[in-house]
Structure formats: C-alpha cells, structure tokens
Amino acid sequence: MxxxxxxxxxxxxxxxxxxxxxxxxxxxxxxxxxxGDILLAGDGGSLQKTDGLTVAAEIIxxxxxxxxxxxxxxxxxxxxxxxxxxxxxxxxxxxxxGDHKAEKPAKAAKAEAAxKAEAAxKAxxDKKPAAVAKEKAxxxxxxxxxxxxxxxxxxxPAPADDKAAGAAKPAAKKAAPKAKAASTENAAPxxxxxxxxxxKK
Numbered sequence: 001m002x003x004x005x006x007x008x009x010x011x012x013x014x015x016x017x018x019x020x021x022x023x024x025x026x027x028x029x030x031x032x033x034x035x036g037d038i039l040l041a042g043d044g045g046s047l048q049k050t051d052g053l054t055v056a057a058e059i060i061x062x063x064x065x066x067x068x069x070x071x072x073x074x075x076x077x078x079x080x081x082x083x084x085x086x087x088x089x090x091x092x093x094x095x096x097x098g099d100h101k102a103e104k105p106a107k108a109a110k111a112e113a114a115x116k117a118e119a120a121x122k123a124x125x126d127k128k129p130a131a132v133a134k135e136k137a138x139x140x141x142x143x144x145x146x147x148x149x150x151x152x153x154x155x156x157p158a159p160a161d162d163k164a165a166g167a168a169k170p171a172a173k174k175a176a177p178k179a180k181a182a183s184t185e186n187a188a189p190x191x192x193x194x195x196x197x198x199x200k201k
Contacts, residue, residue: 001048001100004040005055011039014055014094017102024062024088031059032095041097053098060091 002015008023027033035055041048065087072081095102 001041001043001097003038003042003050003053003055003097005035006037006039007035014097016094016096016100018094019060020092020094021063021089022092023090025059025090025092027059027090029059029061033057033059033092043100055097056095057092058095060093063089063091065089 002013004011004013006012007025010023012020012022014020025033033056035057038050038053038055041050041053068085068087070081070083070085073079093102
C-alpha cells in the first residue's frame with residue numbers, strides 16, 4: 001500500500017518501511033509520530049478513501065542539510081555580505097499506513113540467521129591452524145578454477161635461475177648511456193689575468 005503525505009509544505013509518496021527526509025518536526029530519535037494530512041492512498045492500481053487514514057512514522061534522527069552559502073554583492077559600492085545556512089531536517093521511517101504495517105527489516109532477518117552462522121566458526125576453532133589454512137587455500141584455488149573470483153593469480157616476476165638473473169644485469173648497463181661532459185662552446189671566455197707593467201726607472 002502507498003500514500004501521498006503532505007508535511008512541511010511538501011508532498012511525499014511513501015510505502016511502509018520507507019525512509020524519508022522531511023522538514024524539521026518536534027521530537028527526539030525513537031519517538032513515534034502520526035502524519036494525518038494524507039492526500040492520496042491506494043493499493044496496487046486501486047485508490048482508497050483517505051477519510052480517517054493516518055500514517056504512523058518513527059523519528060530516526062534530527063539532522064541538518066548541506067551548507068548553502070548566501071553571498072550578496074553590489075559592485076562599485078564596497079558592499080559584500082556572506083552568510084551560511086544549513087536547513088534542519090528530520091529523518092523518518094514509515095512504520096504503517098492505516099492497518100498495513102512494514103515488513104521486518106533486513107537487520108532483524110540477519111540477526112535470526114546469525115546464531116546459525118556462529119556454530120561454523122566454533123567448529124573451525126576446534127581444528128588446528130595448519131588444517132584450517134590448507135582448507136582455505138584449497139577453497140580459493142577451487143574458486144579460481146571455477147572463475148568465481150575476479151582476476152587470476154599472478155606469476156612470480158623474479159627470474160627462475162641465476163643465469164637469467166646474470167643476463168639481466170648487462171642489459172641494464174647497456175641501457176644507461178654515459179652522461180657527456182658539459183659543453184663549453186657557448187661559455188663566456190675567461191678573463192685574462194691583468195698583466196703587471198714594469199716600473200719605470
């Protein structure tokens with residue numbers, strides 16, 4: 001079932017279990033509130049009467065929107081005004097529309113499955129670490145062979161034997177040419193030392 005609700009001058013189409021962000025409403029996180037201004041309601045393709053229909057919601061949190069910068073300027077008048085603003089919001093979870101209640105959230109379903117999952121780690125803890133590591137490695141290789149894991153294992157980039165390693169060293173030496181000495185063609189000529197003239201007798 002769905003309903004179109006008006007709050008804070010805005011309209012929202014909601015279903016049981018939906019989360020919506022509305023203009024600030026009074027209350028703290030966890031409080032239950034009722035939205036009574038319902039414009040439209042329906043189930044599937046058929047519409048229903050909205051007389052006396054209410055939407056029950058729960059406040060998840062009181063929050064603020066993104067910062068908006070308000071900057072005013074009048075050129076040639078030395079007039080500048082800068083102001084920031086963050087609109088206050090309320091985050092709601094729709095609990096029920098009339099008699100239609102929200103289904104159990106996914107977290108509750110996971111919490112029920114968690115005790116079953118806890119039994120497996122306890123069984124693994126009883127085994128020796130070496131046996132656990134072998135099983136893990138075998139499972140990973142099986143997944144890689146099946147193509148379930150994205151990517152393939154990479155080979156070792158290091159050379160396998162010493163001969164290949166020795167052959168790589170001369171190639172590296174050849175690749176690096178010797179740096180030439182700085183050119184002196186365009187350099188300014190050195191000033192000659194001042195010659196001393198002999199003293200006259």
